[in-house]
Amino acid sequence: MPRLAGPDARALFAGARTATLGSAGADGRPHLVPCVFAVDGDQVYSAVDGKPKSTRQLRRLANIAARPGVSMLADHYDEDWSRLWWVRADGDAAIVSDAAAMAGPLRLLADRYPQYRADPPQGPVIVVTVRHWTGWTATP
Numbered sequence: 001m002p003r004l005a006g007p008d009a010r011a012l013f014a015g016a017r018t019a020t021l022g023s024a025g026a027d028g029r030p031h032l033v034p035c036v037f038a039v040d041g042d043q044v045y046s047a048v049d050g051k052p053k054s055t056r057q058l059r060r061l062a063n064i065a066a067r068p069g070v071s072m073l074a075d076h077y078d079e080d081w082s083r084l085w086w087v088r089a090d091g092d093a094a095i096v097s098d099a100a101a102m103a104g105p106l107r108l109l110a111d112r113y114p115q116y117r118a119d120p121p122q123g124p125v126i127v128v129t130v131r132h133w134t135g136w137t138a139t140p
Contacts, residue, residue, distance in 0.1 A: 004087060004135035012135060013087040014039035016074035021046065021126070023063035023070045023093070031059050037072070038108035044072060044089055044128040045105035047121035061124070064093045070128055087135035089128065097124040 004012065013019070021035050035046040048058060064070065070093045075086035096102055105125045110116040 002137050002140045004085075004133075004137055006133055009087045009133035009135040010039065010042070010089075010130075012085060012137070013072075013074045013089055013133065016076070016087075019044075019072045019074040019089075021060060021070060021072050023060050024067050025059065025063045026066040028067075031063055033060055035072075036109070036113055038105065038112050040105075040108060042091075042130045042133075044091075044130060045108060046126045046128075047102075047106060047109055047116075047123055048125075049116070049119070049121035060126070061095055064095055064126065068092045068094065072128060082138050085135065085137040087133065089130040090132045090134070091128045091130040093126055093128045095124050096127055099123075101125075 017036070018034055019037050020032050022030060022032050024030050037044050037046045048061070070091060072089040073086060076084065078084060096105070102123045102125045105127065106116070106120060110120065
């Protein structure tokens with residue numbers, strides 16, 4: 001089974017439509033949320049958008065403020081198991097709420113997701129600086 005790393009892993013991750021963001025709170029408890037994202041080199045961007053949420057005080061934001069180390073996982077499942085793959089991006093996250101700093105990431109997100117063109121996220125933006133790309137694919 002081929003392992004993936006570096007540019008190959010990043011390219012596969014970047015082509016996925018969604019990922020799961022994993023963070024941990026000050027107490028160390030894990031927290032996973034699905035998200036949409038955009039990749040620019042070793043930066044991954046995700047924004048707090050207008051989809052309905054139970055609160056605007058999101059746990060993922062509090063977790064990143066307390067412990068910036070995060071993982072993001074993108075994967076593909078297929079009944080044909082020769083098409084399975086997953087890629088994990090491990091890095092450090094920061095929360096960006098300044099309008100000027102959010103402009104570039106929001107533009108990348110809008111380029112990927114038409115919904116964001118019609119209803120741009122208000123932010124903040126989560127910026128993950130990926131330190132390590134790793135993954136697996138069933139076939140090369």
